Amino acid sequence: MSGNPAARPPGFRLTGFRLPSFRLPTLQDRGARYATFFATYLYQGLVAGFSLTALANHLAGQGVPSSEVGLHFAVAGLPWTVQPILWGPLVDRAGRARMGRRRVWAVAALLGGQVALAGLLLLPGPEALGALSLVFLLHSLSASLLDTACDRLVMDHVPEAELGRTSACTRGGFVVGTSLGAALFGWTLAAQGFPASAALLLGLSLAAGLPILLVREAPGDAVLSLARGPADPAARAPVPFRRFLRRLVLGLGRRRALRLLGLCFALDGALALFELRFGVDLVQGYGWDAAALSRLQAGLALAGGTLGALAVGLWSDRAGPLPALRRLCAASAGAFLIAAALVAAGLAGPAGPAILGLTNVLPGLLVVALVPALMRASRGRVGAATEFEVYMATMNLGAVAGGAASGFLAPVLPLGAVAALCAGVLAGCALVTARPHLILRQRPDGG
Numbered sequence: 133m134s135g136n137p138a139a140r141p142p143g144f145r146l147t148g149f150r151l152p153s154f155r156l157p158t159l160q161d162r163g164a165r166y167a168t169f170f171a172t173y174l175y176q177g178l179v180a181g182f183s184l185t186a187l188a189n190h191l192a193g194q195g196v197p198s199s200e201v202g203l204h205f206a207v208a209g210l211p212w213t214v215q216p217i218l219w220g221p222l223v224d225r226a227g228r229a230r231m232g233r234r235r236v237w238a239v240a241a242l243l244g245g246q247v248a249l250a251g252l253l254l255l256p257g258p259e260a261l262g263a264l265s266l267v268f269l270l271h272s273l274s275a276s277l278l279d280t281a282c283d284r285l286v287m288d289h290v291p292e293a294e295l296g297r298t299s300a301c302t303r304g305g306f307v308v309g310t311s312l313g314a315a316l317f318g319w320t321l322a323a324q325g326f327p328a329s330a331a332l333l334l335g336l337s338l339a340a341g342l343p344i345l346l347v348r349e350a351p352g353d354a355v356l357s358l359a360r361g362p363a364d365p366a367a368r369a370p371v372p373f374r375r376f377l378r379r380l381v382l383g384l385g386r387r388r389a390l391r392l393l394g395l396c397f398a399l400d401g402a403l404a405l406f407e408l409r410f411g412v413d414l415v416q417g418y419g420w421d422a423a424a425l426s427r428l429q430a431g432l433a434l435a436g437g438t439l440g441a442l443a444v445g446l447w448s449d450r451a452g453p454l455p456a457l458r459r460l461c462a463a464s465a466g467a468f469l470i471a472a473a474l475v476a477a478g479l480a481g482p483a484g485p486a487i488l489g490l491t492n493v494l495p496g497l498l499v500v501a502l503v504p505a506l507m508r509a510s511r512g513r514v515g516a517a518t519e520f521e522v523y524m525a526t527m528n529l530g531a532v533a534g535g536a537a538s539g540f541l542a543p544v545l546p547l548g549a550v551a552a553l554c555a556g557v558l559a560g561c562a563l564v565t566a567r568p569h570l571i572l573r574q575r576p577d578g579g
Contacts (some may be wrong), residue, residue, distance in 0.1 A: 159289040162494035168343040173305030175340040181313020190321040208268035219280040220518025230357040232349025241278035252330035284517035296502035300445025307437025380515040397530035402557040404534030436493040456503035461562035472551035
C-alpha cells in the first residue's frame with residue numbers, strides 16, 4: 133500500500149501547516165476486524181445489561197408491577213422480532229457508498245442508537261415507563277440495523293477459516309458487555325441515581341462504538357461521508373426488490389434450509405423449556421435467593437461466553453462448521469441426562485449449582501458453533517444477511533416458544549422429565565448435524 137500514494141489518506145492542513153499522514157485500519161486487517169466486531173457486540177451488551185437486568189431489577193425494587201416491566205421490554209424488543217424483514221433487504225441490496233456498502237449502515241445505526249439513548253437524559257426518572265419504552269424502542273430499531281450490518285460485514289470480509297473465532301469474538305463481546313452493564317449499572321442506579329447512570333451509559337456506549345466509526349470497510353473508503361462511491365465495474369447492480377424477495381423465499385423453502393430452520397428452533401426451544409422452569413423451581417420451591425441465582429447465572433454466562441467461547445471458536449475453525457456443533461449437542465444431551473437423574477433423585481435443591489452448570493455452560497456454547505454453520509449456509513446468496521437473520525430470528529422464536537411451553541407443561545410434566553425431553557431433542561440435533569448434506573450445500577471438494 134505504501135507504493136500507492138493515492139491509497140493513503142491525506143494529512144490534515146491547519147493554516148498552511150501539514151500534519152503527518154496516518155493510516156486508519158480497515159476490515160482487511162485481522163486485528164482491526166476482531167476489535168471492531170468485539171466492540172460492536174460489547175456496545176449491544178452494555179445497553180442490554182443496563183435495560184434488561186440492572187434497570188429491570190431497579191424498577192422491581194421500586195415496586196413497579198412485573199406486568200408493566202414486562203410490557204416495557206416487549207415494546208423495546210419489537211424491532212428484533214421483525215429484524216430480517218426490516219433491515220435485511222436494505223443491507224443486502226445496498227449500493228455504492230464512499231464509506232463502504234455495509235459500513236455506511238453500521239455507522240448510521242450507531243449514531244441513531246446514541247441519539248435515542250440521549251433521550252434518557254430528558255426523562256425525569258425510570259418511573260416514566262411510557263417514555264422509557266419509547267427510548268428503548270427507538271434504540272432497538274438502530275441496534276437491530278447495526279446487528280444486521282455487522283453480520284453482513286462478517287460474511288463479506290471474514291475468511292471462512294476464521295468464522296468460528298469471529299463467532300467467539302462477537303459472543304464474548306456481548307457477554308462481557310451484558311455482565312459489565314448489569315453489575316456496573318445495578319450499582320450506579322442505586323448509589324448515583326437514574327440521570328447519572330444514563331449519562332454513564334451514553335459515554336461508555338459511545339466509547340464502545342469508536343471502532344465502527346474509525347475502522348474503514350476497505351482501503352480508499354472515507355471515514356465519514358454521505359456521498360455515493362465511484363462505480364465499480366466488477367460489482368453487481370442491486371437486485372430489484374421483487375426478484376430479491378422471490379430468491380429469498382425460494383432459498384428458504386429448500387429442504388436443507390427448512391431442516392436448518394428446524395434445528396435452530398429446536399436448540400433454543402429445548403434450552404428455554406428447562407431453564408425458565410428450573411429457575412422458578414429453585415426460587416419458589418427450594419427457597420433460593422433470587423439475587424444469588426442471578427449472580428450465579430451471570431458468572432456461568434461470563435465464564436462460558438469468554439474462555440469457553442474462544443475454545444469453541446478455535447475448535448470450530450479447525451474441525452469445520454459442523455463437527456464441533458455435533459459434539460457439543462451430544463455432550464449437552466449427556467449433561468441434561470445427568471441433570472434429569474439428579475432431579476429424579478430429589479437433589480434439585482442441593483445440587484442446584486451443579487445442575488445450572490451442566491445445563492448452562494455447554495449448551496450456552498452451542499450458538500458459537502452454530503453461527504459459522506449458519507453463515508456458511510447463507511454466504512454467497514443475494515440475500516445473505518436477510519437469510520442469516522431469519523435463522524437467528526427462528527432461534528429467538530424457539531426460545532420464546534420454549535419459555536411459554538414450560539408454563540403449560542409444569543402441571544403435567546415433572547422437571548426431571550423436562551430435562552430428559554431436552555436431552556432427547558439435543559441428541560436428535562446431534563444426529564442431524566452428523567449428516568452435513570441434510571442442512572448445508574455440499575461443495576465439489578466435499579466441504
